[in-house]
Amino acid sequence: MTLVVPFDGSELAEAALVRAVEFDAVFEEGVVAVSVVPRADVTHAREVGLLDADESFDVETVVERLHKRVDALAPRAEFQYEVVGKHASAGTIAKHVRRAARKADASLVVLGSENAGHLTVSVTSVGGSIASDDAYDVLIVRNRSPSKVDRVKESSPHTTFYEGERNRPR
Numbered sequence: 001m002t003l004v005v006p007f008d009g010s011e012l013a014e015a016a017l018v019r020a021v022e023f024d025a026v027f028e029e030g031v032v033a034v035s036v037v038p039r040a041d042v043t044h045a046r047e048v049g050l051l052d053a054d055e056s057f058d059v060e061t062v063v064e065r066l067h068k069r070v071d072a073l074a075p076r077a078e079f080q081y082e083v084v085g086k087h088a089s090a091g092t093i094a095k096h097v098r099r100a101a102r103k104a105d106a107s108l109v110v111l112g113s114e115n116a117g118h119l120t121v122s123v124t125s126v127g128g129s130i131a132s133d134d135a136y137d138v139l140i141v142r143n144r145s146p147s148k149v150d151r152v153k154e155s156s157p158h159t160t161f162y163e164g165e166r167n168r169p170r
Contacts, residue, residue, distance in 0.1 A: 001107035005077075006097045006130060007033040009048035009066055012112030014073060016141040020110040021074045023139075029107060031077040033070040034100040036093045037062055040086040059083055094130050106136040113140055 003020040007013045020031045038044070039059060045051040050065045063081050070079045082096050101109050111130055130138070 002030045002032050002104045003027065004097075004101045004104055004106040004109045004136070005031065005033045006109070006111055007035050007066065007070060007079075008044070009035075009050050009069060010112065011144050012114065012141060014069065014112070015144045016110045016112035016139075017070065017073050017077070019139065019141055020108075021077065023108070023110070027107070031074055032100070032104045032106075033074065033077050033079050034097055035063070035066045035070075035079070035081040036088075036096045037066070037081055037083050038086055038088045038093070039083055097130050098135070101130075102135055108137045108139055110139045110141060114142055 003024055005013070005017045005020045007017060017031070017033055024031050037059060040057045042051065042057045045057060045062050046053060050062050051057065055061070063083075066081065067079045070077055080100060082100075084092055084096065097109075109130060
């Protein structure tokens with residue numbers, strides 16, 4: 001069994017990965033970060049800092065930068081990725097994450113999402129589709145900082161992340 005984190009490079013995905021590492025300190029199941037990369041999605045890659053404004057989209061570059069971020073936040077985590085079409089729907093991306101979670105025999109998916117747990121879920125939400133699968137439990141991380149920051153900071157090896165510094169290799 002493992003803890004699976006869908007990882008797209010966003011701040012909430014980073015927060016989810018850090019939380020998964022902290023849970024793994026107790027569960028000792030291992031963490032798998034799963035990235036589903038839409039081919040040539042320059043907009044998202046730039047929004048989350050995977051590409052500079054003047055860089056063109058290159059799958060290898062985006063995957064390498066995602067992997068470096070995962071490694072910086074969770075050095076012992078396994079990194080997996082899949083490349084999908086440029087116009088892949090949220091449902092397609094969620095399907096790939098759910099398949100990876102089942103393949104990893106996930107006991108928990110730690111999902112960074114602002115709206116995955118709301119009663120009304122947008123049709124474009126990847127998180128809602130992942131959260132609806134009953135093959136694993138889901139922890140939804142909605143905030144970059146935990147609610148008990150001081151308590152977590154005392155025991156977490158990731159204090160710079162909680163203090164607001166971006167631990168991102170570029």
